[in-house]
Amino acid sequence: MMFNAPESQKMNTNAAPVAIADPKKVDLPTGFKTVRTPDPEPRPVRVHADDVCVFYGSKQALFDVSIDIPEKAVTAFIGPSGCGKSTFLRCLNRMNDTIEGARVEGKITLDGEDLYDPKLDVVELRARIGMVFQKPNPFPKTIFENVAYGPRIHGLARSKTDLEQIVVESLKKASLFNEVKDRLHEVGTGLSGGQQQRLCIARAIAVSPEVILMDEPCSALDPIATAKIEELIDELRANYTIVIVTHSMQQAARVSQRTAFFHLGILVEEGPTEMMFTSPAEKRTQDYITGRFG
Amino acid sequence: MNSLVVAALLLVLLAVSYQVGLSRSRAVATGSTLKMHSRPNYHGMMVALWCLIPAALILLAWLFFGDNIERSYTLSLLPPEVVNSDPNQLRDVLRRVEQISTGYGVVGDSQPYENAAGQALQEFRLLTFWSIVAAAAAVGIIGLLAMRARIAPRLRARNEFETIIKFLLAVCSGIAILTTVGIVASLLREALRFFTFISPIDFFFGTVWSPRFAATASGDYGQYGLLPLLWGTLMVASIAMMVAIPLGLMSAIYLAEYAPRKVRAVAKPMIEILAGIPSVIYGFFALVTLGPALSALGDMIGVPIRATSALTAGIAMGIMIIPFVSSLSDDIITQVPRAMRDGSLGMGATKSETIKRVILPAALPGIVGAFLLAVSKAFGETMIVVLAAGNAPILRFNPFDATSTVTVSIVNQLTGDTNFASPQSLVAFALGLTLFVMTLGLNVIALYVVRKYREQYE
Ligand SMILES: Nc1ncnc2c1ncn2[C@@H]1O[C@H](COP(=O)(O)OP(=O)(O)OP(=O)(O)O)[C@@H](O)[C@H]1O
Numbered sequence: 001m002m003f004n005a006p007e008s009q010k011m012n013t014n015a016a017p018v019a020i021a022d023p024k025k026v027d028l029p030t031g032f033k034t035v036r037t038p039d040p041e042p043r044p045v046r047v048h049a050d051d052v053c054v055f056y057g058s059k060q061a062l063f064d065v066s067i068d069i070p071e072k073a074v075t076a077f078i079g080p081s082g083c084g085k086s087t088f089l090r091c092l093n094r095m096n097d098t099i100e101g102a103r104v105e106g107k108i109t110l111d112g113e114d115l116y117d118p119k120l121d122v123v124e125l126r127a128r129i130g131m132v133f134q135k136p137n138p139f140p141k142t143i144f145e146n147v148a149y150g151p152r153i154h155g156l157a158r159s160k161t162d163l164e165q166i167v168v169e170s171l172k173k174a175s176l177f178n179e180v181k182d183r184l185h186e187v188g189t190g191l192s193g194g195q196q197q198r199l200c201i202a203r204a205i206a207v208s209p210e211v212i213l214m215d216e217p218c219s220a221l222d223p224i225a226t227a228k229i230e231e232l233i234d235e236l237r238a239n240y241t242i243v244i245v246t247h248s249m250q251q252a253a254r255v256s257q258r259t260a261f262f263h264l265g266i267l268v269e270e271g272p273t274e275m276m277f278t279s280p281a282e283k284r285t286q287d288y289i290t291g292r293f294g
Numbered sequence: 295m296n297s298l299v300v301a302a303l304l305l306v307l308l309a310v311s312y313q314v315g316l317s318r319s320r321a322v323a324t325g326s327t328l329k330m331h332s333r334p335n336y337h338g339m340m341v342a343l344w345c346l347i348p349a350a351l352i353l354l355a356w357l358f359f360g361d362n363i364e365r366s367y368t369l370s371l372l373p374p375e376v377v378n379s380d381p382n383q384l385r386d387v388l389r390r391v392e393q394i395s396t397g398y399g400v401v402g403d404s405q406p407y408e409n410a411a412g413q414a415l416q417e418f419r420l421l422t423f424w425s426i427v428a429a430a431a432a433v434g435i436i437g438l439l440a441m442r443a444r445i446a447p448r449l450r451a452r453n454e455f456e457t458i459i460k461f462l463l464a465v466c467s468g469i470a471i472l473t474t475v476g477i478v479a480s481l482l483r484e485a486l487r488f489f490t491f492i493s494p495i496d497f498f499f500g501t502v503w504s505p506r507f508a509a510t511a512s513g514d515y516g517q518y519g520l521l522p523l524l525w526g527t528l529m530v531a532s533i534a535m536m537v538a539i540p541l542g543l544m545s546a547i548y549l550a551e552y553a554p555r556k557v558r559a560v561a562k563p564m565i566e567i568l569a570g571i572p573s574v575i576y577g578f579f580a581l582v583t584l585g586p587a588l589s590a591l592g593d594m595i596g597v598p599i600r601a602t603s604a605l606t607a608g609i610a611m612g613i614m615i616i617p618f619v620s621s622l623s624d625d626i627i628t629q630v631p632r633a634m635r636d637g638s639l640g641m642g643a644t645k646s647e648t649i650k651r652v653i654l655p656a657a658l659p660g661i662v663g664a665f666l667l668a669v670s671k672a673f674g675e676t677m678i679v680v681l682a683a684g685n686a687p688i689l690r691f692n693p694f695d696a697t698s699t700v701t702v703s704i705v706n707q708l709t710g711d712t713n714f715a716s717p718q719s720l721v722a723f724a725l726g727l728t729l730f731v732m733t734l735g736l737n738v739i740a741l742y743v744v745r746k747y748r749e750q751y752e
């Protein structure tokens with residue numbers, strides 16, 4: 001009822017947070033309009049999502065999410081646990097295809113090309129949109145082989161020296177090279193958690209993706225390793241389009257240029273990070289950011 | 295009847311002692327201002343253990359020494375000239391006495407002293423049985439009372455119970471280990487006896503297997519070359535593995551990675567049913583269906599294939615091992631964390647690339663372990679080869695021809711009239727020992743491989 005009509009938006013601001021946090025009291029939020037604040041100087045859009053709904057079996061996890069993800073910037077997804085951040089992130093490189101019973105509706109484009117076009121090659125798509133996961137998941141192979149994995153399967157290197165160059169470059173970009181240059185041929189699982197996560201980033205970079213998706217990349221790391229990764233994300237922003245899911249408000253504030261706030265499967269508000277953290281338009285965004293629920 | 299009495303005794307002791315402990319503990323608790331260290335059920339269990347363990351020890355002691363005591367008692371009843379007569383004769387007498395005492399009666403006539411001894415033995419047995427039962431009960435009750443007297447608020451019954459349980463578990467694993475050691479020791483002893491007849495060099499490096507029958511023994515025992523049997527075993531096992539590994543592994547990969555949940559729910563139990571079919575049925579199937587079919591196929595393509603051959607036995611054995619390989623591999627593959635899959639798929643790898651480059655390498659140690667276990671199963675399999683390999687212990691390299699294996703020869707040497715003093719039957723122990731060493735070696739290699747990869751991957 002609350003979300004049925006666009007006019008009801010004003011009412012939302014007065015709704016008590018308790019009522020919002022309890023999913024049973026919220027009617028199906030179809031028809032809800034995300035509050036959007038554009039950037040002061042608009043950036044070119046790389047990924048565009050239009051009315052994306054995701055179902056796990058008969059359960060709907062995302063409701064009509066529409067968003068533009070700008071190029072060469074970091075977009076942060078925030079929101080309470082279970083609100084669908086990971087689900088939406090996985091839509092962007094079709095990792096939801098690997099989940100039995102998951103179904104995606106709506107339209108997502110990368111540079112205007114429909115990602116869910118049946119003719120599209122998923123394998124190639126995932127090389128263009130790379131992903132870094134919550135828990136570092138290096139393969140049980142050497143550091144070198146971990147990074148060389150993508151270039152090998154996509155045939156990116158013409159020769160052995162070519163491949164070596166790609167691996168070294170990627171490790172350098174992930175600011176890991178200096179720490180591992182003497183042990184490229186030892187197993188990647190022997191690295192520390194933070195190093196493993198940077199290895200995973202290097203692995204993702206090695207296939208020169210255009211977009212990098214990161215699902216809580218620092219949640220398993222200590223503050224120092226986290227700071228390193230954040231620094232790295234900031235550097236990578238110059239060349240890549242990055243989407244990061246995070247539970248840390250500070251992290252979102254530090255690394256991202258735009259922030260999107262999800263709640264109960266809907267995208268509530270989306271805007272420049274600075275504005276989202278200082279003067280959000282939505283009461284719920286404000287409540288979440290100030291830690292009043294979630 | 296006797297075992298019923300013993301079981302009833304133990305059950306009654308258990309129930310009574312537990313209840314005694316329980317009620318005593320409650321009584322102490324209500325009569326005391328101190329907080330009880332352990333709950334009443336622990337006191338109950340302690341009393342029960344203190345009661346049962348001594349009683350059980352008495353019964354076990356009788357189990358071990360009873361036979362000897364009975365034997366010496368019987369001997370004391372027999373006239374000395376019988377006792378001192380030759381061992382075979384004495385054995386017959388003792389057997390007859392035994393039969394009289396159990397009331398089954400004897401074939402043929404029995405001597406009066408045998409009848410008397412039988413009667414006496416029967417009475418002796420009855421008497422000792424009831425005294426043992428009484429002794430066990432008495433000791434149990436003493437234990438019960440002793441423990442009951444110890445129950446006090448500060449008694450750490452919980453911790454003591456833990457210690458006793460730990461001890462009992464250690465005893466159980468000790469029994470398992472001792473049994474293994476015992477089996478190996480007896481294998482070894484008999485095998486060494488065999489090597490007093492035949493030199494180990496002739497056995498391990500001999501290329502001809504033709505043991506003479508014991509009946510015709512005249513100093514010439516025949517030839518006991520192991521190599522034809524070893525070769526047959528290896529050939530049949532390799533054929534079996536050539537069937538089982540690809541089929542088993544592929545079906546495991548399909549079930550673990552590709553099959554929709556519904557297919558998996560049906561197919562996995564179906565494959566596992568194969569493991570429940572007794573091996574003699576596979577042998578039968580090989581003999582009646584597979585062998586003739588292979589031989590017909592051979593006629594068609596112009597290769598002479600015998601109906602009973604290494605090939606027939608190997609294929610049947612391979613089919614038998616498929617579920618073994620597939621269900622072990624399937625478990626191992628599904629244990630590879632989802633994060634590995636996601637990592638690879640997220641890089642744009644296809645499913646088969648992911649399986650080949652990430653999942654199988656990660657699962658390799660476990661899979662190799664499964665393979666080696668399957669090989670040792672193939673080495674030890676008997677029934678299929680007895681029926682379908684043709685029993686031709688000749689060193690031949692043609693898998694389409696009949697062959698024989700170590701296990702088949704063990705069966706052959708031990709069936710029929712056997713006299714465990716001749717090399718004809720003692721050779722079975724040498725063969726068994728060889729088989730044991732082979733499987734042991736495989737298991738050691740399997741462990742080593744698994745450990746090596748585990749170190750690398752964790
Ligand atoms: N594989 C799945 N099968 C069924 N339901 C799922 C599956 N994955 C997620 N869901 C459901 O979809 C909803 C959104 O989940 P999602 O993982 O996207 O949340 P999230 O925002 O990433 O949460 P978190 O911050 O805890 O990671 C949840 O209600 C969850 O239970």
Ligand SMILES: [Mg+2]
Binds near residue numbers: 085086087215
């Ligand atoms: Mg998540």
